[in-house]
Amino acid sequence: MRAALFVTCVNDALHPRTGVAAVRLLERLGVEVDFPAAQSCCGQPQYNTGHRREAEPLLRRTAEAFAGHRYVVTPSGSCTAMVRGHYPRIGRLARQEGRGGRLEAYAEDLAPRVYELSEFLVDVLGVTDVGAYYPHTVAYHPSCHGLRGLGLGERPRRLLAAVKGLELVELPGAEECCGFGGTFAVKNPDVSAAMGADKAAAAAAAGAGVLCGGDTSCLVHLDGILRRTGSPVRTVHLAEILASTEEEPLV
Template identity: 85%
Template sequence: MRAALFVTCVNDALYPRTGIAVVRLLERLGVEVDFPAAQSCCGQPQYNTGYRRESEPLLRRTAEAFAGYDHVVTPSGSCAAMIREQYPRIGRKAAEEGRGSTLAALADDLVPRVRELTEFLVDVLGVTDVGAYFPHTVTYHPSCHGLRSLGLGDRPRRLLAAVKGLELVELPGAAECCGFGGTFALKNPDVSAAMGADKIRAARATGAEVLCGADNSCLAHLDGTLRRAGEPLRTLHLAEILAATEEEPLR
Protein backbone atom coordinates (compact mmCIF):
# COMPACT_ATOMS: atom_id res chain seq x y z
CA MET A 1 0.00 0.00 0.00
CA ARG A 2 1.17 3.51 -0.84
CA ALA A 3 0.23 6.67 1.06
CA ALA A 4 1.21 10.32 1.05
CA LEU A 5 2.15 12.11 4.26
CA PHE A 6 0.55 15.50 4.83
CA VAL A 7 2.84 16.61 7.64
CA THR A 8 1.22 20.05 8.31
CA CYS A 9 2.86 23.40 9.09
CA VAL A 10 3.17 22.95 12.86
CA ASN A 11 4.92 19.61 12.53
CA ASP A 12 7.14 20.76 9.69
CA ALA A 13 8.28 23.90 11.52
CA LEU A 14 8.25 22.87 15.18
CA TYR A 15 7.84 19.10 15.57
CA PRO A 16 9.70 17.31 12.75
CA ARG A 17 10.14 14.28 15.00
CA THR A 18 6.42 13.63 14.69
CA GLY A 19 6.62 13.44 10.90
CA ILE A 20 9.63 11.13 11.15
CA ALA A 21 7.72 8.96 13.62
CA VAL A 22 4.75 8.66 11.25
CA VAL A 23 7.00 7.51 8.42
CA ARG A 24 8.81 5.05 10.69
CA LEU A 25 5.52 3.66 11.99
CA LEU A 26 3.80 3.30 8.62
CA GLU A 27 6.83 1.75 6.96
CA ARG A 28 7.03 -0.79 9.78
CA LEU A 29 3.43 -1.70 8.97
CA GLY A 30 4.26 -2.21 5.29
CA VAL A 31 3.08 1.12 3.90
CA GLU A 32 5.16 2.88 1.25
CA VAL A 33 5.20 6.54 2.29
CA ASP A 34 5.69 9.47 -0.09
CA PHE A 35 6.19 13.09 0.89
CA PRO A 36 5.00 15.42 -1.88
CA ALA A 37 7.32 18.43 -1.65
CA ALA A 38 4.71 20.78 -3.15
CA GLN A 39 2.50 20.61 -0.05
CA SER A 40 2.14 23.69 2.14
CA CYS A 41 -0.39 25.20 4.54
CA CYS A 42 -3.94 23.88 4.19
CA GLY A 43 -5.35 27.38 4.72
CA GLN A 44 -6.91 26.82 8.13
CA PRO A 45 -5.46 29.97 9.80
CA GLN A 46 -6.73 32.16 6.97
CA TYR A 47 -10.15 30.54 6.82
CA ASN A 48 -10.71 30.59 10.59
CA THR A 49 -9.76 34.27 10.71
CA GLY A 50 -12.33 35.18 8.05
CA TYR A 51 -10.08 35.34 4.97
CA ARG A 52 -12.00 32.76 2.98
CA ARG A 53 -10.91 33.93 -0.46
CA GLU A 54 -7.26 33.89 0.62
CA SER A 55 -7.61 30.21 1.54
CA GLU A 56 -8.70 29.23 -1.96
CA PRO A 57 -5.20 29.09 -3.52
CA LEU A 58 -4.13 26.82 -0.64
CA LEU A 59 -7.03 24.47 -1.34
CA ARG A 60 -5.90 24.30 -4.95
CA ARG A 61 -2.24 23.76 -4.02
CA THR A 62 -3.06 21.04 -1.48
CA ALA A 63 -5.36 19.18 -3.85
CA GLU A 64 -2.82 19.30 -6.65
CA ALA A 65 0.04 18.21 -4.36
CA PHE A 66 -1.84 15.08 -3.29
CA ALA A 67 -3.47 14.21 -6.62
CA GLY A 68 -3.14 10.56 -7.56
CA TYR A 69 -2.71 9.14 -4.05
CA ASP A 70 -5.30 6.69 -2.75
CA HIS A 71 -4.51 7.66 0.84
CA VAL A 72 -3.38 10.95 2.37
CA VAL A 73 -2.37 10.58 6.02
CA THR A 74 -1.90 13.42 8.49
CA PRO A 75 -0.94 13.45 12.19
CA SER A 76 -3.25 16.40 12.83
CA GLY A 77 -6.98 16.27 13.44
CA SER A 78 -7.37 20.02 12.94
CA CYS A 79 -5.84 20.00 9.46
CA ALA A 80 -7.75 16.86 8.48
CA ALA A 81 -10.95 18.57 9.65
CA MET A 82 -10.11 21.70 7.66
CA ILE A 83 -9.89 19.66 4.48
CA ARG A 84 -12.86 17.42 5.10
CA GLU A 85 -15.26 20.03 6.51
CA GLN A 86 -14.24 23.36 5.03
CA TYR A 87 -12.84 22.55 1.58
CA PRO A 88 -16.26 21.50 0.24
CA ARG A 89 -17.76 24.73 1.63
CA ILE A 90 -15.04 26.82 0.02
CA GLY A 91 -15.65 25.09 -3.30
CA ARG A 92 -19.42 25.52 -3.14
CA LYS A 93 -19.10 29.20 -2.23
CA ALA A 94 -16.78 29.85 -5.17
CA ALA A 95 -19.28 28.20 -7.51
CA GLU A 96 -22.18 30.19 -6.03
CA GLU A 97 -20.24 33.40 -6.62
CA GLY A 98 -19.84 32.54 -10.30
CA ARG A 99 -16.14 31.69 -10.22
CA GLY A 100 -16.51 28.20 -11.60
CA SER A 101 -16.65 24.68 -10.18
CA THR A 102 -12.92 23.86 -10.25
CA LEU A 103 -12.38 24.30 -6.52
CA ALA A 104 -15.45 22.22 -5.71
CA ALA A 105 -14.22 19.44 -7.98
CA LEU A 106 -10.76 19.50 -6.40
CA ALA A 107 -12.29 19.34 -2.93
CA ASP A 108 -14.62 16.50 -3.86
CA ASP A 109 -11.68 14.52 -5.19
CA LEU A 110 -9.40 15.10 -2.20
CA VAL A 111 -11.76 14.87 0.79
CA PRO A 112 -12.53 11.10 0.68
CA ARG A 113 -8.81 10.27 0.57
CA VAL A 114 -7.70 12.23 3.66
CA ARG A 115 -7.36 10.36 6.94
CA GLU A 116 -6.06 11.41 10.34
CA LEU A 117 -3.35 8.97 11.46
CA THR A 118 -5.40 6.97 13.97
CA GLU A 119 -8.25 6.64 11.44
CA PHE A 120 -5.81 5.31 8.87
CA LEU A 121 -4.31 2.79 11.28
CA VAL A 122 -7.60 1.47 12.65
CA ASP A 123 -10.00 1.86 9.72
CA VAL A 124 -7.76 1.39 6.68
CA LEU A 125 -4.95 -0.86 7.92
CA GLY A 126 -7.20 -2.59 10.44
CA VAL A 127 -4.68 -2.61 13.29
CA THR A 128 -4.62 -1.46 16.90
CA ASP A 129 -1.49 -3.30 18.05
CA VAL A 130 1.28 -1.71 15.99
CA GLY A 131 4.13 -3.45 17.80
CA ALA A 132 5.01 -0.45 19.95
CA TYR A 133 6.82 -0.45 23.31
CA PHE A 134 6.67 2.49 25.69
CA PRO A 135 7.13 1.66 29.39
CA HIS A 136 5.57 4.79 30.87
CA THR A 137 2.33 6.01 32.41
CA VAL A 138 0.35 8.01 29.86
CA THR A 139 -2.82 10.07 29.89
CA TYR A 140 -4.52 11.09 26.64
CA HIS A 141 -6.01 14.46 25.70
CA PRO A 142 -8.46 14.22 22.75
CA SER A 143 -8.22 17.49 20.81
CA CYS A 144 -11.49 19.16 19.81
CA HIS A 145 -11.19 18.66 16.05
CA GLY A 146 -10.44 14.97 16.45
CA LEU A 147 -13.15 14.47 19.03
CA ARG A 148 -15.93 16.59 17.57
CA SER A 149 -15.22 17.21 13.88
CA LEU A 150 -13.68 13.88 12.86
CA GLY A 151 -15.35 11.68 15.46
CA LEU A 152 -12.19 9.72 16.23
CA GLY A 153 -13.88 8.20 19.24
CA ASP A 154 -11.81 5.61 21.04
CA ARG A 155 -9.38 4.92 18.18
CA PRO A 156 -6.43 6.75 19.80
CA ARG A 157 -7.06 5.12 23.17
CA ARG A 158 -7.33 1.66 21.62
CA LEU A 159 -3.97 2.17 19.95
CA LEU A 160 -2.39 3.36 23.19
CA ALA A 161 -3.93 0.53 25.21
CA ALA A 162 -2.22 -2.00 22.92
CA VAL A 163 1.26 -0.55 23.45
CA LYS A 164 3.47 -2.93 25.40
CA GLY A 165 4.60 -1.56 28.77
CA LEU A 166 2.28 1.46 28.61
CA GLU A 167 -0.11 2.20 31.45
CA LEU A 168 -3.01 4.33 30.20
CA VAL A 169 -4.78 6.41 32.84
CA GLU A 170 -7.98 8.39 32.33
CA LEU A 171 -7.78 12.17 32.06
CA PRO A 172 -10.49 13.93 34.10
CA GLY A 173 -12.55 16.26 31.91
CA ALA A 174 -10.83 14.87 28.83
CA ALA A 175 -13.49 16.20 26.46
CA GLU A 176 -12.97 19.80 27.59
CA CYS A 177 -11.05 22.11 25.23
CA CYS A 178 -7.44 22.85 26.20
CA GLY A 179 -7.85 26.49 25.17
CA PHE A 180 -5.64 26.56 22.09
CA GLY A 181 -8.22 26.71 19.31
CA GLY A 182 -5.81 28.13 16.74
CA THR A 183 -6.39 31.87 16.48
CA PHE A 184 -8.65 31.70 19.57
CA ALA A 185 -5.49 31.63 21.70
CA LEU A 186 -4.31 34.84 20.01
CA LYS A 187 -7.62 36.68 20.24
CA ASN A 188 -8.47 35.54 23.78
CA PRO A 189 -5.14 34.89 25.49
CA ASP A 190 -6.36 35.16 29.09
CA VAL A 191 -9.22 32.72 28.56
CA SER A 192 -6.94 30.41 26.58
CA ALA A 193 -4.31 30.39 29.33
CA ALA A 194 -6.92 29.66 32.00
CA MET A 195 -8.30 26.74 30.00
CA GLY A 196 -4.79 25.40 29.48
CA ALA A 197 -4.10 25.62 33.21
CA ASP A 198 -7.29 23.66 33.93
CA LYS A 199 -6.20 20.93 31.54
CA ILE A 200 -2.74 20.74 33.11
CA ARG A 201 -4.20 20.45 36.61
CA ALA A 202 -6.34 17.56 35.41
CA ALA A 203 -3.34 15.86 33.80
CA ARG A 204 -1.22 16.29 36.92
CA ALA A 205 -3.95 14.68 39.02
CA THR A 206 -3.58 11.43 37.03
CA GLY A 207 0.04 10.96 38.14
CA ALA A 208 1.02 10.25 34.54
CA GLU A 209 4.53 10.82 33.22
CA VAL A 210 3.33 11.76 29.74
CA LEU A 211 0.43 13.85 28.45
CA CYS A 212 -0.26 12.44 25.00
CA GLY A 213 -2.25 13.93 22.15
CA ALA A 214 -2.79 13.46 18.44
CA ASP A 215 -2.41 17.12 17.47
CA ASN A 216 0.79 19.04 18.14
CA SER A 217 -0.89 22.44 18.00
CA CYS A 218 -2.78 21.63 21.21
CA LEU A 219 0.30 19.98 22.71
CA ALA A 220 2.38 23.11 21.97
CA HIS A 221 -0.11 25.16 23.98
CA LEU A 222 -0.09 22.69 26.86
CA ASP A 223 3.67 22.25 26.79
CA GLY A 224 4.13 26.01 27.11
CA THR A 225 1.87 25.99 30.16
CA LEU A 226 3.88 23.15 31.66
CA ARG A 227 7.22 24.81 31.04
CA ARG A 228 6.14 28.09 32.59
CA ALA A 229 4.95 26.22 35.67
CA GLY A 230 8.13 24.15 35.88
CA GLU A 231 6.16 20.90 35.77
CA PRO A 232 7.96 17.58 35.11
CA LEU A 233 5.04 16.22 33.08
CA ARG A 234 5.96 16.09 29.40
CA THR A 235 3.84 16.22 26.26
CA LEU A 236 4.24 13.79 23.40
CA HIS A 237 2.45 13.15 20.13
CA LEU A 238 0.78 9.77 19.89
CA ALA A 239 2.72 8.95 16.70
CA GLU A 240 6.02 9.09 18.57
CA ILE A 241 4.76 6.61 21.15
CA LEU A 242 3.43 4.26 18.48
CA ALA A 243 6.70 4.43 16.54
CA ALA A 244 8.77 3.37 19.57
CA THR A 245 9.78 -0.31 19.92
CA GLU A 246 12.00 -2.32 22.24
CA GLU A 247 14.65 -2.45 19.50
CA GLU A 248 14.28 1.24 18.61
CA PRO A 249 13.02 3.10 21.71
CA LEU A 250 11.91 6.70 21.68
CA ARG A 251 14.91 9.00 21.60
Protein backbone atom coordinates in the same frame (compact mmCIF):
# COMPACT_ATOMS: atom_id res chain seq x y z
CA MET B 1 0.17 -0.19 0.04
CA ARG B 2 1.27 3.35 -0.71
CA ALA B 3 0.22 6.48 1.14
CA ALA B 4 1.24 10.12 1.04
CA LEU B 5 2.19 11.91 4.24
CA PHE B 6 0.60 15.32 4.78
CA VAL B 7 2.98 16.41 7.53
CA THR B 8 1.28 19.82 8.22
CA CYS B 9 3.09 23.12 8.60
CA VAL B 10 2.97 23.06 12.42
CA ASN B 11 4.81 19.75 12.56
CA ASP B 12 7.24 20.82 9.86
CA ALA B 13 8.09 24.12 11.52
CA LEU B 14 7.83 23.34 15.22
CA HIS B 15 8.06 19.60 15.79
CA PRO B 16 9.48 17.65 12.87
CA ARG B 17 9.96 14.59 15.07
CA THR B 18 6.25 13.93 14.74
CA GLY B 19 6.49 13.63 10.97
CA VAL B 20 9.58 11.42 11.22
CA ALA B 21 7.77 9.19 13.71
CA ALA B 22 4.73 8.90 11.44
CA VAL B 23 6.92 7.75 8.54
CA ARG B 24 8.78 5.29 10.76
CA LEU B 25 5.51 3.86 12.06
CA LEU B 26 3.84 3.54 8.67
CA GLU B 27 6.88 1.95 7.06
CA ARG B 28 7.12 -0.56 9.90
CA LEU B 29 3.55 -1.55 9.11
CA GLY B 30 4.40 -2.14 5.47
CA VAL B 31 3.20 1.16 4.01
CA GLU B 32 5.33 2.80 1.32
CA VAL B 33 5.29 6.48 2.20
CA ASP B 34 5.46 9.30 -0.34
CA PHE B 35 6.14 12.89 0.63
CA PRO B 36 4.99 15.40 -1.99
CA ALA B 37 7.38 18.34 -1.62
CA ALA B 38 4.83 20.81 -3.00
CA GLN B 39 2.57 20.50 0.06
CA SER B 40 2.08 23.58 2.22
CA CYS B 41 -0.31 24.98 4.79
CA CYS B 42 -3.89 23.78 4.40
CA GLY B 43 -5.24 27.32 4.88
CA GLN B 44 -6.87 26.76 8.23
CA PRO B 45 -5.45 29.92 9.90
CA GLN B 46 -6.85 32.11 7.13
CA TYR B 47 -10.20 30.33 7.07
CA ASN B 48 -10.66 30.41 10.84
CA THR B 49 -9.94 34.13 10.86
CA GLY B 50 -12.67 34.79 8.31
CA HIS B 51 -10.46 35.15 5.22
CA ARG B 52 -12.05 32.42 3.15
CA ARG B 53 -10.85 33.62 -0.24
CA GLU B 54 -7.28 33.83 1.02
CA ALA B 55 -7.52 30.11 1.89
CA GLU B 56 -8.55 29.16 -1.65
CA PRO B 57 -5.03 29.14 -3.19
CA LEU B 58 -3.90 26.82 -0.40
CA LEU B 59 -6.81 24.49 -1.06
CA ARG B 60 -5.79 24.35 -4.71
CA ARG B 61 -2.12 23.82 -3.87
CA THR B 62 -2.89 21.04 -1.38
CA ALA B 63 -5.22 19.25 -3.81
CA GLU B 64 -2.64 19.44 -6.59
CA ALA B 65 0.17 18.23 -4.30
CA PHE B 66 -1.76 15.10 -3.36
CA ALA B 67 -3.40 14.40 -6.70
CA GLY B 68 -3.20 10.73 -7.60
CA HIS B 69 -2.66 9.44 -4.06
CA ARG B 70 -5.37 7.04 -2.93
CA TYR B 71 -4.49 7.57 0.74
CA VAL B 72 -3.29 10.81 2.32
CA VAL B 73 -2.34 10.41 5.98
CA THR B 74 -1.76 13.25 8.41
CA PRO B 75 -0.81 13.24 12.12
CA SER B 76 -3.26 16.07 12.75
CA GLY B 77 -6.97 15.95 13.48
CA SER B 78 -7.11 19.69 12.96
CA CYS B 79 -5.81 19.68 9.39
CA THR B 80 -7.81 16.56 8.53
CA ALA B 81 -10.97 18.30 9.69
CA MET B 82 -10.09 21.36 7.60
CA VAL B 83 -9.70 19.32 4.42
CA ARG B 84 -12.65 17.00 4.95
CA GLY B 85 -15.03 19.40 6.60
CA HIS B 86 -14.27 22.86 5.24
CA TYR B 87 -12.68 22.39 1.82
CA PRO B 88 -15.98 21.24 0.24
CA ARG B 89 -17.74 24.27 1.70
CA ILE B 90 -15.07 26.65 0.39
CA GLY B 91 -15.37 25.12 -3.07
CA ARG B 92 -19.16 25.19 -3.03
CA LEU B 93 -19.27 28.86 -2.02
CA ALA B 94 -16.75 29.76 -4.73
CA ARG B 95 -19.02 28.14 -7.32
CA GLN B 96 -22.12 29.86 -5.93
CA GLU B 97 -20.31 33.19 -6.20
CA GLY B 98 -19.88 32.58 -9.91
CA ARG B 99 -16.16 31.84 -9.86
CA GLY B 100 -16.42 28.42 -11.46
CA GLY B 101 -16.56 24.91 -10.09
CA ARG B 102 -12.90 23.94 -10.37
CA LEU B 103 -12.18 24.64 -6.71
CA GLU B 104 -15.20 22.58 -5.68
CA ALA B 105 -14.00 19.69 -7.83
CA TYR B 106 -10.56 19.88 -6.21
CA ALA B 107 -12.11 19.79 -2.74
CA GLU B 108 -14.53 16.96 -3.42
CA ASP B 109 -11.79 14.86 -4.97
CA LEU B 110 -9.32 15.31 -2.11
CA ALA B 111 -11.56 15.30 0.98
CA PRO B 112 -12.49 11.58 1.09
CA ARG B 113 -8.87 10.52 0.57
CA VAL B 114 -7.49 12.26 3.67
CA TYR B 115 -7.20 10.30 6.92
CA GLU B 116 -6.06 11.27 10.39
CA LEU B 117 -3.31 8.89 11.52
CA SER B 118 -5.34 6.86 14.04
CA GLU B 119 -8.18 6.55 11.52
CA PHE B 120 -5.82 5.20 8.90
CA LEU B 121 -4.28 2.68 11.28
CA VAL B 122 -7.56 1.35 12.65
CA ASP B 123 -9.95 1.74 9.72
CA VAL B 124 -7.70 1.20 6.70
CA LEU B 125 -4.87 -0.99 7.95
CA GLY B 126 -7.12 -2.73 10.46
CA VAL B 127 -4.61 -2.70 13.32
CA THR B 128 -4.62 -1.55 16.94
CA ASP B 129 -1.45 -3.32 18.12
CA VAL B 130 1.30 -1.70 16.06
CA GLY B 131 4.15 -3.39 17.91
CA ALA B 132 5.00 -0.35 20.01
CA TYR B 133 6.81 -0.26 23.34
CA TYR B 134 6.60 2.78 25.59
CA PRO B 135 7.10 2.17 29.34
CA HIS B 136 5.48 5.32 30.69
CA THR B 137 2.26 6.42 32.37
CA VAL B 138 0.23 8.25 29.73
CA ALA B 139 -2.95 10.35 29.70
CA TYR B 140 -4.64 11.04 26.37
CA HIS B 141 -6.03 14.45 25.45
CA PRO B 142 -8.57 14.22 22.60
CA SER B 143 -8.26 17.43 20.60
CA CYS B 144 -11.48 19.20 19.66
CA HIS B 145 -11.15 18.66 15.91
CA GLY B 146 -10.45 14.97 16.32
CA LEU B 147 -13.14 14.45 18.93
CA ARG B 148 -15.93 16.59 17.53
CA GLY B 149 -14.98 17.30 13.95
CA LEU B 150 -13.86 13.82 12.94
CA GLY B 151 -15.49 11.63 15.55
CA LEU B 152 -12.30 9.67 16.21
CA GLY B 153 -13.87 8.21 19.34
CA GLU B 154 -11.85 5.45 20.97
CA ARG B 155 -9.43 4.86 18.08
CA PRO B 156 -6.44 6.66 19.66
CA ARG B 157 -7.09 5.10 23.06
CA ARG B 158 -7.35 1.63 21.56
CA LEU B 159 -3.98 2.13 19.92
CA LEU B 160 -2.45 3.36 23.19
CA ALA B 161 -3.99 0.53 25.20
CA ALA B 162 -2.19 -2.01 22.99
CA VAL B 163 1.25 -0.45 23.51
CA LYS B 164 3.52 -2.72 25.53
CA GLY B 165 4.68 -1.24 28.83
CA LEU B 166 2.31 1.74 28.64
CA GLU B 167 -0.05 2.49 31.51
CA LEU B 168 -3.02 4.48 30.23
CA VAL B 169 -4.66 6.64 32.90
CA GLU B 170 -7.92 8.56 32.70
CA LEU B 171 -7.60 12.30 32.14
CA PRO B 172 -10.16 14.27 34.19
CA GLY B 173 -12.26 16.50 31.93
CA ALA B 174 -10.68 14.87 28.90
CA GLU B 175 -13.31 16.19 26.49
CA GLU B 176 -12.80 19.80 27.51
CA CYS B 177 -10.88 22.05 25.09
CA CYS B 178 -7.25 22.75 26.00
CA GLY B 179 -7.72 26.40 25.02
CA PHE B 180 -5.46 26.54 21.98
CA GLY B 181 -8.02 26.64 19.19
CA GLY B 182 -5.67 28.13 16.59
CA THR B 183 -6.43 31.83 16.27
CA PHE B 184 -8.59 31.62 19.43
CA ALA B 185 -5.38 31.59 21.48
CA VAL B 186 -4.26 34.79 19.74
CA LYS B 187 -7.58 36.59 20.07
CA ASN B 188 -8.31 35.44 23.64
CA PRO B 189 -4.93 34.80 25.27
CA ASP B 190 -6.06 35.02 28.89
CA VAL B 191 -8.95 32.60 28.40
CA SER B 192 -6.74 30.31 26.36
CA ALA B 193 -4.05 30.23 29.04
CA ALA B 194 -6.61 29.53 31.78
CA MET B 195 -8.10 26.62 29.84
CA GLY B 196 -4.64 25.23 29.18
CA ALA B 197 -3.76 25.51 32.86
CA ASP B 198 -6.83 23.45 33.74
CA LYS B 199 -5.83 20.75 31.26
CA ALA B 200 -2.24 20.69 32.55
CA ALA B 201 -3.47 20.39 36.13
CA ALA B 202 -5.75 17.52 35.12
CA ALA B 203 -2.81 15.63 33.61
CA ALA B 204 -0.81 16.05 36.81
CA ALA B 205 -3.79 14.98 38.93
CA ALA B 206 -4.14 11.82 36.84
CA GLY B 207 -0.60 10.83 37.76
CA ALA B 208 0.58 10.95 34.15
CA GLY B 209 4.21 11.35 33.24
CA VAL B 210 3.23 11.95 29.62
CA LEU B 211 0.31 13.88 28.14
CA CYS B 212 -0.40 12.50 24.68
CA GLY B 213 -2.42 14.02 21.87
CA GLY B 214 -2.96 13.81 18.15
CA ASP B 215 -2.43 17.49 17.35
CA THR B 216 0.95 19.15 17.75
CA SER B 217 -0.67 22.57 18.03
CA CYS B 218 -2.52 21.55 21.21
CA LEU B 219 0.61 19.88 22.57
CA VAL B 220 2.79 22.95 21.93
CA HIS B 221 0.26 25.08 23.83
CA LEU B 222 0.12 22.65 26.75
CA ASP B 223 3.87 22.07 26.76
CA GLY B 224 4.48 25.78 27.23
CA ILE B 225 2.15 25.86 30.23
CA LEU B 226 3.66 22.73 31.77
CA ARG B 227 7.19 24.06 31.37
CA ARG B 228 6.37 27.46 32.85
CA THR B 229 4.80 25.84 35.91
CA GLY B 230 7.72 23.45 36.41
CA SER B 231 5.57 20.37 35.91
CA PRO B 232 7.36 17.07 35.28
CA VAL B 233 4.63 16.06 32.80
CA ARG B 234 5.85 15.92 29.18
CA THR B 235 3.78 16.24 26.01
CA VAL B 236 4.30 13.60 23.32
CA HIS B 237 2.45 13.13 20.04
CA LEU B 238 0.58 9.87 19.48
CA ALA B 239 2.74 9.11 16.43
CA GLU B 240 5.91 9.21 18.52
CA ILE B 241 4.55 6.77 21.09
CA LEU B 242 3.33 4.36 18.42
CA ALA B 243 6.66 4.58 16.57
CA SER B 244 8.63 3.63 19.67
CA THR B 245 9.78 -0.01 20.00
CA GLU B 246 11.98 -1.98 22.38
CA GLU B 247 14.71 -2.07 19.71
CA GLU B 248 14.39 1.63 18.84
CA PRO B 249 12.80 3.40 21.79
CA LEU B 250 11.62 6.99 21.67
CA VAL B 251 11.70 8.40 25.18
